Amino acid sequence: MKIFVTVGTTTFDEMIEAVDKLGLNGITFQIAKGIYIPKSGEYFTFTDEIEQYYEQSDLIITHAGAGSIYKLLEKRKKILVVPNVSRTDSHQLQIAKYLDVNNYAFVSYHVNDIEKTFFSLDNKILTKYNKTPFFGCDFL
Amino acid sequence: MKKNKVDFCIVYGSGGHQEQARRLVRNILSSKGLNMTFFSIRDTESTKIKGDYNNYKYDFVIPPFRDKYSKISTFKNLILNFLFTPKMLFILLVYRPSFIISPGPGCAIPIFIIGKLLGIRTIYVESWSRFYKLSWTGKLMLKFSSDFWYQNIDLKDICRPDAIWVGRL
Numbered sequence: 001m002k003i004f005v006t007v008g009t010t011t012f013d014e015m016i017e018a019v020d021k022l023g024l025n026g027i028t029f030q031i032a033k034g035i036y037i038p039k040s041g042e043y044f045t046f047t048d049e050i051e052q053y054y055e056q057s058d059l060i061i062t063h064a065g066a067g068s069i070y071k072l073l074e075k076r077k078k079i080l081v082v083p084n085v086s087r088t089d090s091h092q093l094q095i096a097k098y099l100d101v102n103n104y105a106f107v108s109y110h111v112n113d114i115e116k117t118f119f120s121l122d123n124k125i126l127t128k129y130n131k132t133p134f135f136g137c138d139f140l
Numbered sequence: 141m142k143k144n145k146v147d148f149c150i151v152y153g154s155g156g157h158q159e160q161a162r163r164l165v166r167n168i169l170s171s172k173g174l175n176m177t178f179f180s181i182r183d184t185e186s187t188k189i190k191g192d193y194n195n196y197k198y199d200f201v202i203p204p205f206r207d208k209y210s211k212i213s214t215f216k217n218l219i220l221n222f223l224f225t226p227k228m229l230f231i232l233l234v235y236r237p238s239f240i241i242s243p244g245p246g247c248a249i250p251i252f253i254i255g256k257l258l259g260i261r262t263i264y265v266e267s268w269s270r271f272y273k274l275s276w277t278g279k280l281m282l283k284f285s286s287d288f289w290y291q292n293i294d295l296k297d298i299c300r301p302d303a304i305w306v307g308r309l
Contacts, residue, residue, distance in 0.1 A: 009155040009185075066269035067156035070308070094271045098292075134163070136265065136289050136306035137171035140239070 003041075004057035006030040006050070008065040012084045018111040019061055022118060028053060051075075059121070061114070064092035073104060073129035080106040080117060103127040146197050146235040147176040151242035151251050153204055154185035156269060160243035162189050163309040164265065168241075169193075179235060181228070183247040200231060205246025205277075221250050229254050239263055243309075244277045252285055263287040266295065268308055274298060 005019050005027060013036040016029055020038040027041035030050070037043065047053070054060060054075055062068050064083040072079050081099055083092035099105040103126055108117045148168065152161035161180075169176055179198035180189060188199050203220035228251050232240075239261040242248035252262045264281035266274060268291045274282070282288055288303040290296075296305065 064269075065156055066267070067159040070268065071159075091267075091269055091273075091275065094273065095269045098271045098294075132307040134167055134291070134307045134309045136164075136304070137167055139287070139289075139304055139306070140168065140172060 001058045002056060003027045003059050003061065004030070004053045005038075005061045006053075006068060007032045007034065007063045007084075008068050009046075010063070010065070010084065011035075012063045012082075012086070014086070014111045015061070015063060015082050015084070015114070018082075018114045022115060028057075061118075064096045066095050069095060069099070069105070070131075076128070078106075078121075078126065080108065080114070080121070082108045082111060082114060104129045144234050144236075146179050146237055148178045149181060149232070149235070149237040149240040149251075149255075150178055150189070151181045151240060151248040152186060153183045153245045153247050154187075156267065157244050158182070158186045158189070160265065160268060160309050162191070164241060164243060165189055165193075166191065167309070169195075179231075179237070181231070181247075181251055183245075198235070200227075202228070202247055202250075205249060221247070225250060225254065229258075232258055232260065236260075241265065243267060244275060246277045249277060249280060252281065256284055256286070261286045263289060265306070265309075266290040266299075268292065270295060 011032050011034040013034045016031055016034055016038055017036050020040050025040055029038045029043035031043050032045055059078050060072055061080045064081050081096055083096040096107050100107040106117055108114045150161050150165055152158050177195045177197050181200045183204035184201055185204055202224050203217050205217055232255055240255045241263040243265045244267055255262045262285045264285040266278045271292045271294045282300050289306040290299055290303055291308045293305050
């Protein structure tokens with residue numbers, strides 16, 4: 001399984017480290033300005049071509065940034081979402097809960113749960129994501 | 141002065157706010173006409189909206205409003221934003237957009253206040269990551285933006301009565 005890990009535009013060293021310690025190889029990590037350097041695969045900070053990494057991967061482990069998540073779900077990718085709670089607000093928990101309740105993605109609410117969630121991925125079939133597309137321009 | 145007029149102003153910050161701004165602009169142009177002109181006011185952590193637009197007239201950069209990792213930096217940014225007020229006032233007076241639209245974050249607040257004082261329509265779009273609680277910016281914008289749009293229907297009961305659910309970008 002080809003795995004890609006992404007933290008978006010903000011750092012999330014705890015998640016990178018937790019995935020790094022799963023004992024796997026060949027993972028690709030996007031670490032932003034993080035200082036933890038993973039050893040179980042290649043890494044980079046940022047890219048303009050993140051869609052290519054999405055396309056090539058079977059599983060994407062991602063922080064709970066809505067931008068990353070919606071792009072991935074729209075591409076019908078399998079994702080494991082980990083909210084970053086080291087920020088000063090906890091809004092990443094909201095989308096994590098939404099995804100969990102609707103069964104759109106795998107969710108680990110704590111980095112310590114990543115291992116357990118990862119090794120039980122086959123036990124759950126996800127629901128296909130759908131949304132009501134934006135129609136705000138009707139009101140302009 | 142008339143030839144300076146630009147149709148709308150998009151205000152945004154980095155990360156998900158920028159992606160939402162990009163989608164907003166794309167939606168507005170494809171729905172209202174590709175010859176609509178616009179300019180951006182964005183914070184220093186963001187970049188210009190990507191896309192092949194020849195109607196993307198100007199791009200202004202201001203300090204971010206809040207530092208998500210530090211309350212001290214937030215205070216410093218509040219002072220910086222206050223100092224930028226004359227510039228923002230000048231920009232809005234010169235380019236006179238028909239509306240100012242923003243998916244946040246807080247860098248939009250000073251511009252919305254100035255815009256409102258100038259009688260410009262101000263449209264705030266609450267973030268697509270908000271389902272059960274509004275953002276700080278959203279809570280403030282509830283009180284004074286001309287229009288309050290939200291993307292997740294779960295927020296209906298905590299928005300003001302004239303807030304509009306607009307689907308998801």
